[in-house]
Amino acid sequence: MTTTWRSKARTARDKANDVVTRVTRRPPRRIRGDISPLWLDFGRTGRDQVGFLTEFCGLTPNHHVLDIGCGVGRLALPLTRVLGPLGGYQGFDVLPYLVDWCERNIAARHPHFHFTHADVRTSIGHDPGVDAADYVFPYADASFDLAYAGSLFTHLTPDAAANYLAQVARVLRPGGVFAATWNLYNRRSEQALPGRSLRKAWPFARDHHRLKDAEHPESNVAYDELWLRPAYRQAGLRILDPLRPDATYSPLRVPQRVSAAHLWYTNTVIARL
Numbered sequence: 001m002t003t004t005w006r007s008k009a010r011t012a013r014d015k016a017n018d019v020v021t022r023v024t025r026r027p028p029r030r031i032r033g034d035i036s037p038l039w040l041d042f043g044r045t046g047r048d049q050v051g052f053l054t055e056f057c058g059l060t061p062n063h064h065v066l067d068i069g070c071g072v073g074r075l076a077l078p079l080t081r082v083l084g085p086l087g088g089y090q091g092f093d094v095l096p097y098l099v100d101w102c103e104r105n106i107a108a109r110h111p112h113f114h115f116t117h118a119d120v121r122t123s124i125g126h127d128p129g130v131d132a133a134d135y136v137f138p139y140a141d142a143s144f145d146l147a148y149a150g151s152l153f154t155h156l157t158p159d160a161a162a163n164y165l166a167q168v169a170r171v172l173r174p175g176g177v178f179a180a181t182w183n184l185y186n187r188r189s190e191q192a193l194p195g196r197s198l199r200k201a202w203p204f205a206r207d208h209h210r211l212k213d214a215e216h217p218e219s220n221v222a223y224d225e226l227w228l229r230p231a232y233r234q235a236g237l238r239i240l241d242p243l244r245p246d247a248t249y250s251p252l253r254v255p256q257r258v259s260a261a262h263l264w265y266t267n268t269v270i271a272r273l
C-alpha cells in the first residue's frame, strides 16, 4: 500500500517536473543542483559548451557525439538545435535518475539522442556497479567523431581516468576529437593564480593528484599536468595545445560574490586520435 502510494507520488512529481521543463526548457532546480552549483547558469554554460565545441573542435550537424558523464543534459539540450538527422548523440551517466530525466525530456522528442545508465560505482552517489577502472563503454569501436567530458575527470581517480581515456580512444574514429575539462595544476600554477591556494581547494596530496575529501576521493580531484600528458599519450590521444582555461565552468561564468577557488584551475584539454 505504502509502496503504491510512494510510486504514485513519484510519478506525479516527475510529471510536474516535466511541465516545469517544458515551460523553462531547463531541468528542475532540485535535479540541477545535484550536479552543478545553482549559481552557475545552466542554460548559458550549456550554450558555451556547444560554442566551444563548434569553434575549437569542428562540431558539425552531421557529427556523432559522445557525452561522458552527461548529467542532466546541459550539453544535450542545446545540441538538439545543432545536430541534424545525419548526426547523433549518445550520453551516459552513473546516476540513474539523471539518465531517466534525459530520456523522458530529450530522447522522447529527439530520436537521434540516446541516454544510457552506466552501472559504475562511485563514492559520491552510486554504490553498486563495476569499478570505473574496469568499465567498458557500451559502444562499438570507432563510432564517434567527437567525445566530450564536462567536469567528469574531476570525479575520477587515476586508474579510472586512465581507463576512461583508453575507452575514449577505442570509441573515437581515427581523426576524431576529444574535449574534456580537468582541474589541472603544474609547478607554476599558484604563482599564476595568487590567492587561489591549491592546498586550500584540494588539501590531500597524492601521487601526481590532489583530493578535496580523502574519504570520498571522487568528490573532487585535481591532476598534475605531469600525470596528464603521458596518460593521454599512453591512450593514443594527441593533445592539441594550448590547454584552454577559457571554456565552460571557467571563472568568467562565476558570479563575483562566489569564491570557487577550484574553478580557477579548470582547463579544457582538446585531443585528437
Ligand SMILES: C[S@@+](CC[C@H](N)C(=O)[O-])C[C@H]1O[C@@H](n2cnc3c(N)ncnc32)[C@H](O)[C@@H]1O
Pocket (backbone or CB within 6 Å): 035, 036, 068, 069, 070, 071, 072, 073, 074, 075, 092, 093, 094, 095, 098, 118, 120, 122, 132, 149, 150, 151, 152, 155, 156
Ligand atoms: C559535475 S557533473 C557534470 C555533468 C555534465 N557533464 C554537465 O556539464 O552538466 C559530473 C557528472 O559525472 C557523472 N559521473 C561521475 N562519475 C562518473 C563515472 N565514473 N562515469 C560516468 N559518469 C560519471 C556524475 O553523475 C555527474 O552527472
